[in-house]
Amino acid sequence: MIPGYGAALLRSLERFLLPNSCVACGRLVDRHLPDELVCSLCRWRMKPLIGGCRRCSQPLPPVGPCRFCAPWPEELLWARSAVWLDPEAKAVVHHLKYRGYPALADFAAAMIARYIARPEAGVLVPIPLTATKERRRGYNQAALLARALGKRWGLPVDQTLLVRVREGGSQTALTPEARLANIKDAFRARSASAVELIIIIDDVLTTGATLIAAAAALVDAGCSRVGAVTFARTSPFERRISAQSSEHQR
Ligand SMILES: [Zn+2]
């Protein structure tokens, strides 16, 4: 397997020579759309998040308050995701992260801009990888997504504010609590008190453990208002049935 930019370079060459096929279903994408990596049927199949909790957008339980965002630090004001992590969105994330398709970051940013209202202000801060992991992959998919979204929304991106100091082990932990214990202290932030609102950017939101840990580091660094935007979100139902499988790995 060729990591990072090597794979991306091969991919560009292949796309120059061959017509595109959709990363989600494999059908040929219309030749007059040379930059399209996802066919219109798969785009249509991606389901946006609608309604739900006003703070975290998660579907509300039949009775009582939202439990998904209950353990969040109070400075983490809101989280939005464009679409549910159904097979089509899952294929986009997989190709973006592991198959050398960095150009899919722009597709994901376009979906976010389509379904999520642009915040009035804020600095976009991608969830960092450890230096080792970023070197191996050749890029950080969350940083690519933040830059693509920053262009669309006209908001600044800061890739140095938040640093990942350790991996936090495998994210295959069984429960949200175990995942949080696993990833706690994985991030450090430099002084963020001057920034009015930080918007954390990531590809997928699963249990929220990564988001809580990153927000906690930003709050420690003096930031008092944090929001979060991801391209996709694991549905609560899927999270239950896949709790013991590979789940979402960075
Ligand atoms: Zn398709």
Ligand SMILES: [Zn+2]
């Ligand atoms: Zn909530």
